[in-house]
Amino acid sequence: MSLKVLVVDDSAVMRSMLIRTLRLSGLPLTNVYQAGNGAEALATLSAHEVDLALVDINMPIMNGEQLIEQVRANPRLAGVTLVVVSTEGSETRIEALRARGVSFVHKPFTPEQVRATVLKVLGVADA
């Protein structure tokens, strides 16, 4: 398994932290792309093949929920696995995301939590 990952967050510090956490988690990354909002993420997804997108919810221009809608509505992006990484604490909203086939990682996160969630959503057994 090798992963091409897109990290979408309006905070550059959080993007860097998440990428470092992905590397510390031991997940096999081949390409890592970054976007500061949903619109930038869509542009990246149209230009590059991506397996996994880690998406914040609260972002300017196009938020994470709007991005998820756009990805889900585009058959060409059906292969992109979506994981929301957010401070969101409302079970109501988290369940709504899960109902749309999106997994969830809560901030603050550990490498182990990120690894477990990504492997589970990809249907890969942890070695």
Place this chain on the structure above:
Amino acid sequence: MPDLMESLATPLAAAAAETLEQLAYLFAEPAAADGVATEDVDGIVALAFHGPAHGALILQLSGGILPALASNMLGLDGAPSLPDQRDALGEVANVICGNVLPRIAGATAVFALGVPTPYPSWPVATEALGGVAAEVHLDVEGGRADIALVVHPAA
């Protein structure tokens, strides 16, 4: 009013200490001195929230811990750039706010969080955002974190 202050301050202190520890590897404990720090302030940021209640969370770091907080978040040895330090401060406020709201409003309450906004001083922030409902002060590895929660009933 003291009961409300206490019922909000306890989860606020817990959410702040957990966030500082898990996000930035900085350990916090209740401050030895009362009141908000007025000297050697590193930065102040506020984050508005809207939902069953609306208000804001205000975070002030002082005593030189902001560069350490940002470098820990980024995994750097030296001090990050000032924009990265401001970004880190806002992200910590965002995570504290996202973690404290379910503790005080319940796990099913849905809130929308705003964008972290810098303020020049604590009095300017509290005056602009309204009355403070709870305030906690933490000693953080040689520095200090002052955190306030402004809460207004839903309109």
